[in-house]
Amino acid sequence: MxxxxxxxxxxxxxxxxxxxxxxxxxxxxxxxxxxxxxxxxxxxxxxxxxxxYDRVQVSIFLCGPESLPANCPAGAVTAAQRDAVRAELTTGSLAPLVDEVFYESQAQAYDNFVEQVDPTLAENVTPDQLPESFRVRLVEPDRYDEVRQAFVGYPGVEDVPDQRAVLGPLFSxxxxxxxxxxxxxxxxxxxxxxxxxxxxxxxxxxxxxxxxxxxxxxxxxxxxxxxxxxxxxxxxxxxxxxxxxxxxxxxxxxxxxxxxxxxxxxxxxxxxxxxxxxxxxxxxxxxxxxxxxxxxxxxxxxxx
Structure with a gap:
């Protein structure tokens, strides 16, 4: 009722x-x-x-003939310095953080550059003007800064930018x-x-x-x-x-x-x-x- x-x-x-x-x-x-x-x-x-963030890679650009003296006072990267960077990533203290390491030579960097830009622009660039680099994919992308900081000022390394600096404004x-x-x-x-x-x-x-x-x-x-x-x-x-x-x-x-x-x-x-x-x-x-x-x-x- x-x-x-x-x-x-x-x-x-x-x-x-x-x-x-x-x-x-x-x-x-x-x-x-x-x-x-x-x-x-x-x-x-x-x-x-x-x-x-899962696709973020830490890019380690090595010194080349065209690098600025302020970033590369000793000149272009040597074979020993390149091997030292690779060893640090694959067998050194940073190895547990690293999932895969990709090495890109100057010739490969030039080929990728040509594929991504207008052909007329590519005509003004030569392979020796582009740096060789290591692209590092991490097990835990949130720990990218540990890898980046380890190579800031490292012998033979010109720059260690991070893609999160680009993605940050977008997410903001x-x-x-x-x-x-x-x-x-x-x-x-x-x-x-x-x-x-x-x-x-x-x-x-x-x-x-x-x-x-x-x-x-x-x-x-x-x-x-x-x-x-x-x-x-x-x-x-x-x-x-x-x-x-x-x-x-x-x-x-x-x-x-x-x-x-x-x-x-x-x-x-x-x-x-x-x-x-x-x-x-x-x-x-x-x-x-x-x-x-x-x-x-x-x-x-x-x-x-």
């Missing part, structure tokens, strides 16, 4: 405030869509970091995009909280006589409050469902089309990332938002 009463009161409240309930649904949908988008962007950043930009999406989501959630609170207050005010009668006949506090709380939950759950559907469509038909291109090799977030953990997080935040907004609003504006 009590359950039937609660549900009946809930539907009466939704029917009386249809326009406000629709407003809650739409605002909640937009806010949770931004929240889900922010979570997906963060997951995409993690995917890119995992893919690209992606982190910034995540922050913007989450800030927008927070602002929209605030709007949703205010709208839910207003809707519940109006519903409570329109039924103040019924509430008074229920108190006179001994109805408990929660029996009176529950219909109002459920109204907010229903509205926000509908908003979360619409936001989840929009996010699923964006990933499935937007990013999915990009991922399906044969020349696109970077993995993008897909439907599984939407289904977990993004979608449950959106519903959980929506329900929590409705419960808190309803209880706070009723406590301050409804005497029961």
């Amino acid at each position: 009590r359950l039937g009463f609660v549900l009946r009161e809930m539907f009466i409240g939704l029917r009386r405030n249809v326009s406000m309930a629709l407003s809650v649904v739409l605002v909640t949908m937009v806010s949770l869509f931004f929240l889900g988008a922010g979570l997906l962007v963060q997951q995409q950043v993690d995917i890119l970091k995992g893919q690209w 930009a992606l982190d910034g995009a995540t922050l913007v999406a989450l800030v927008l989501a927070a602002l929209m959630l605030v709007c949703a909280v205010l709208l839910v609170s207003t809707t519940i207050r109006l519903a409570a005010f329109s039924r103040r006589r019924e509430v008074g009668i229920m108190r006179l006949v001994g109805a408990s506090r929660w029996l009176i409050l529950l219909p109002f709380v459920l109204e907010g939950i229903i509205a926000t759950v509908l908003g979360a469902a619409l936001a989840s559907g929009a996010l699923w469509a964006l990933v499935e038909f937007g990013l999915g089309e990009v991922q399906a291109r044969p020349d696109f090799t970077t993995r993008l977030v897909a439907v599984p990332e939407v289904l977990w953990p993004t979608m449950p997080a959106m519903f959980a935040v929506g329900v929590l938002l409705a419960v808190l907004a309803s209880l706070v609003s009723l406590r301050r504006h409804l005497r029961v």
Whole structure:
């Protein structure tokens, strides 16, 4: 009997405030869509970091005839210095950190250069102008700095740049995009909280006589409050469902089309990332938002 009463009161409240309930649904949908988008962007950043950091190689450029004296005061690398670098990587103290070592001669560097640049530009470069190098793939990419620091100032080594210096700004930009999406989501959630609170207050005010009668006949506090709380939950759950559907469509038909291109090799977030953990997080935040907004609003504006 009590359950039937609660549900009946809930539907009466939704029917009386249809326009406000629709407003809650739409605002909640937009806010949770931004929240889900922010979570997906963060997951995409993690995917890119995992893919690209695993491909990071420490490049050890050796001194050549064209090297600057400031970097190579002793001139071009000698065979003994080259062997010392190789030994340090393969059998020395750094060996446990190293997965593979690739040696690139000046001729190989020139061939790779020609393949990557415009032919007219390649005509002005000769093999002896390009440095030979070792490319080191690490067992644990996060420990790249240990290898890099070991060869800074090493005899015969001109420079030890790292690809993370290039990837860093990109990941900072992606982190910034995540922050913007989450800030927008927070602002929209605030709007949703205010709208839910207003809707519940109006519903409570329109039924103040019924509430008074229920108190006179001994109805408990929660029996009176529950219909109002459920109204907010229903509205926000509908908003979360619409936001989840929009996010699923964006990933499935937007990013999915990009991922399906044969020349696109970077993995993008897909439907599984939407289904977990993004979608449950959106519903959980929506329900929590409705419960808190309803209880706070009723406590301050409804005497029961």
